[in-house]
Amino acid sequence: PTLYVPDAQRGIAAIGAAGSGKTFSVIDPLIRSALDQGFPMCLYDFKYPAQTKRAVAYAMKRGYTVRVFAPGFPESEICNPLDLLKDEEDAIAAGQLSNVINRNFDRSGGNASSDKFFEEAGDSLIEGILLVTKAVSTLTGDDKYCDLMMAQAILSLDRLPLRLEAASR
Structure with a gap:
């Protein structure tokens, strides 16, 4: 019934x-x-x-x-969270996703006091890395590697700030 x-x-x-x-x-x-x-x-x-x-x-x-x-x-x-981003300019979705990712990795359960500067800087960094990862897909025409593992690989690059600065020229 x-x-x-x-x-x-x-x-x-x-x-x-x-x-x-x-x-x-x-x-x-x-x-x-x-x-x-x-x-x-x-x-x-x-x-x-x-x-x-x-x-x-x-x-x-x-x-x-x-x-x-x-x-x-x-x-x-x-389930690829980067599929939620329309393209490499979808900063709103990337910002929401980075916020969710960072809050889920907060091992204090949100109870520990945190420095707002570092919290927001972490969100901004992850947002930027997600957008760069999505841009790799657009630039290569292949979304085969457009996933969180690619974002982690980009984030782990040696001298990442210098590389990003050089790429923007």
Whole structure:
């Protein structure tokens, strides 16, 4: 049976002890309801692939295009964050991405006091490196290496400031 929830708002909670059937009796029916109504879906499957198997089969029967991002599993798609940048001039997206990357690498959990200058300088550096990486793709006509590994390789170059200055002439 499907539990139809025509106006589901964020914040639905399924509470119960481990193994009490929350997923089977509440979460799975909510997923089916959303798919039946044609809503886009992003499913985080903590016990992958248990729930994903059921949801993918149901979604595909309803004509959904399904993509799976599950690092370490052969069926996983690739997620390249640099694909979010339109081109080497998309500073807004690069700035947002650099901010997210730097905050995710903050091992203090955001609790430690930090020097605002260095925080902003780090964001600006990563933003610039992401744009340079995207520019390599444009200049070579090949986006084969337009990924975070290329950005890391550029960031690790000896005398990077001198190289960038020479390239701008």
